[in-house]
Amino acid sequence: MHLRYPRKKESMSNVLALAHKELRAYFVSPMAYALFGFFALLFGWFYIASMNVMLQYSMGQFGQGPQAVNLNEFMIRPLFGNTAIILLMMLPFLTARAYAEEKRSGTMELLLTSPLSDLQIIIGKFLGAMTLYVLMLSLTLIHVGILFWYGDPEWGPIASGYLGLLLMGGSFISVGLAISSMTQNQMVAGLSTFAVLLLFWIINWIGDASGSTTQTVLSYLSILEHFDDFSKGVIDTTHVTYYVSFIATGLFLTAKSLDSARWNG
Amino acid sequence: MVEVQHVTKRYGSLTAVDDISFRVEPGEILGFLGPNGAGKTTTMRILTGFLPATEGHARIAGFDVFDHPLEAKRRTGYLPETPPLYPEMTVEEYLRFVARINGLPSSEGRRQAGLAMERTRISDMADRFCGKLSKGYRQRVGLAQAILHNPDVLILDEPTAGLDPRQIIETRRLIRELAGDHTVILSTHILPEVSQTCQRVVIINRGRVVAVDTPDNLTARLQGSQTVYLQIDAPGADVVAALQAVPGVARVSEVEGRDGDTGYEVESSDGGDVRRELSHAVVTRGWGLLELRPQQMSLEDIFLQLTTEEPPSDLAQSDDGTAPDAFALSTEEGVHE
Numbered sequence: 266m267h268l269r270y271p272r273k274k275e276s277m278s279n280v281l282a283l284a285h286k287e288l289r290a291y292f293v294s295p296m297a298y299a300l301f302g303f304f305a306l307l308f309g310w311f312y313i314a315s316m317n318v319m320l321q322y323s324m325g326q327f328g329q330g331p332q333a334v335n336l337n338e339f340m341i342r343p344l345f346g347n348t349a350i351i352l353l354m355m356l357p358f359l360t361a362r363a364y365a366e367e368k369r370s371g372t373m374e375l376l377l378t379s380p381l382s383d384l385q386i387i388i389g390k391f392l393g394a395m396t397l398y399v400l401m402l403s404l405t406l407i408h409v410g411i412l413f414w415y416g417d418p419e420w421g422p423i424a425s426g427y428l429g430l431l432l433m434g435g436s437f438i439s440v441g442l443a444i445s446s447m448t449q450n451q452m453v454a455g456l457s458t459f460a461v462l463l464l465f466w467i468i469n470w471i472g473d474a475s476g477s478t479t480q481t482v483l484s485y486l487s488i489l490e491h492f493d494d495f496s497k498g499v500i501d502t503t504h505v506t507y508y509v510s511f512i513a514t515g516l517f518l519t520a521k522s523l524d525s526a527r528w529n530g
Numbered sequence: 531m532v533e534v535q536h537v538t539k540r541y542g543s544l545t546a547v548d549d550i551s552f553r554v555e556p557g558e559i560l561g562f563l564g565p566n567g568a569g570k571t572t573t574m575r576i577l578t579g580f581l582p583a584t585e586g587h588a589r590i591a592g593f594d595v596f597d598h599p600l601e602a603k604r605r606t607g608y609l610p611e612t613p614p615l616y617p618e619m620t621v622e623e624y625l626r627f628v629a630r631i632n633g634l635p636s637s638e639g640r641r642q643a644g645l646a647m648e649r650t651r652i653s654d655m656a657d658r659f660c661g662k663l664s665k666g667y668r669q670r671v672g673l674a675q676a677i678l679h680n681p682d683v684l685i686l687d688e689p690t691a692g693l694d695p696r697q698i699i700e701t702r703r704l705i706r707e708l709a710g711d712h713t714v715i716l717s718t719h720i721l722p723e724v725s726q727t728c729q730r731v732v733i734i735n736r737g738r739v740v741a742v743d744t745p746d747n748l749t750a751r752l753q754g755s756q757t758v759y760l761q762i763d764a765p766g767a768d769v770v771a772a773l774q775a776v777p778g779v780a781r782v783s784e785v786e787g788r789d790g791d792t793g794y795e796v797e798s799s800d801g802g803d804v805r806r807e808l809s810h811a812v813v814t815r816g817w818g819l820l821e822l823r824p825q826q827m828s829l830e831d832i833f834l835q836l837t838t839e840e841p842p843s844d845l846a847q848s849d850d851g852t853a854p855d856a857f858a859l860s861t862e863e864g865v866h867e
Contacts (some may be wrong), residue, residue, distance in 0.1 A: 377580050527580070
């Protein structure tokens with residue numbers, strides 16, 4: 266008696282609907298614009314700063330006399346490194362609201378009582394945040410374009426650098442979403458995400474004094490350690506594996522947190 | 531259409547819902563009545579798959595909400611206590627989003643959103659942001675969201691809360707209209723709502739079902755045993771014992787009268803009229819009979835009686851001293867199938 270619809274494409278369509286809704290929410294609030302604006306500002310600042318350093322090198326102001334410098338080595342690699350730091354500080358704000366706000370306002374009840382699986386919700390939210398991140402990152406293509414216009418950088422390390430940024434940003438987002446799903450308070454979500462990411466950044470700083478095995482383990486865990494090779498133009502499966510498992514762990518924790526919220530009310 | 535079997539929900543040591551069972555037939559409107567905190571919302575959340583039950587089973591259109599959540603959710607429309615709206619979406623965008631996560635294709639979603647807006651009379655609000663709507667409109671958008679995908683079962687948690695009287699009447703009319711195609715469960719703590727909208731009532735208190743019946747039957751059955759209020763001038767005498775001795779009297783209790791005097795409530799067994807016998811008993815003892823009147827039991831009294839912890843005159847304890855929870859009404863018909 267009631268309308269029934271084919272279900273084959275439904276699951277993907279649900280995910281996309283959710284991702285679209287997420288993305289939209291960023292753009293109707295000042296969030297996306299603030300994020301884009303400050304990211305562009307900071308990235309531009311680092312861009313000029315690393316260009317200055319490179320120019321000083323090439324003009325021989327460090328005492329070696331004028332010389333040709335490698336654009337990739339002297340400009341792009343430090344720039345990617347600095348971008349990683351900007352992301353570490355900004356992405357927690359991108360993910361903080363994702364679940365916390367839905368839980369606070371009661372719309373989580375809508376999602377969880379709709380014919381959506383937890384996995385669809387989790388993937389939808391992740392895709393939404395990732396899309397915003399990719400859009401934000403694409404702002405930097407202008408700067409890179411200028412480098413290609415005036416200079417002659419190798420495109421390989423640039424491509425691998427972007428891949429690294431995507432994977433690393435994905436990890437940040439995945440952790441942020443997991444933490445957002447554990448609270449109703451955006452502030453708490455953002456702050457905790459930032460603290461956790463910072464911890465994963467500096468985790469190997471105490472390793473030096475405590476024996477080589479610990480050092481190896483802590484170094485492996487460090488989230489920025491794995492990024493360096495990407496900015497050098499090396500795509501190492503170890504690093505890819507690290508980031509992919511990082512993302513998967515974050516999504517898994519989100520699933521666990523949604524499930525436990527359900528049982529504990 | 532909806533079956534709830536021995537559902538229990540515990541949070542640690544707190545039992546929010548305790549062994550609840552009932553069923554709802556297709557096309558029926560079932561009222562879920564109880565004081566705040568009785569477990570209405572928890573039960574509804576279990577039915578909608580938002581919360582898992584600690585024990586027991588709930589089925590929607592034959593699908594267990596725990597084992598086949600998606601199938602059950604597809605057939606359920608749910609209006610939570612606070613309408614789950616996204617403030618940054620317009621009414622139409624919101625409804626189309628809900629249509630999409632319910633699996634309707636885009637064009638069909640647009641059509642159903644339009645229909646739902648018409649039915650809930652919010653078409654003129656289509657382009658307004660949900661965050662800017664008044665409470666009454668929010669509630670209606672919530673209702674539109676619930677009926678959007680033509681679910682078999684509608685679960686409405688306090689659908690008229692916060693509405694003005696005219697909106698309440700409109701909403702109740704709408705719910706009655708919907709009942710033909712949908713099975714409706716609505717919760718409320720407002721009694722007239724139940725007698726006006728529902729075909730059957732589940733009264734729930736402290737997480738337990740206290741009674742399941744039609745509003746009329748509920749009133750009739752409780753009136754079956756009649757209560758008479760007496761005020762007697764008999765200083766120092768043991769009035770309770772004397773009244774208790776009158777044939778046909780089930781129970782006598784001392785109550786506070788209107789102006790602070792002591793009065794007595796007398797319940798007759800098997801609904802008999804004992805007024806004549808009572809007045810005779812009083813008069814022959816030489817006491818002054820100041821007042822004698824039958825107590826009318828409204829649905830309100832029944833509700834209070836069934837849900838108050840220790841009522842002054844508890845029908846349920848009349849014969850065999852069983853607890854109110856085990857009160858006969860709750861079982862025979864509605865509950866265990």
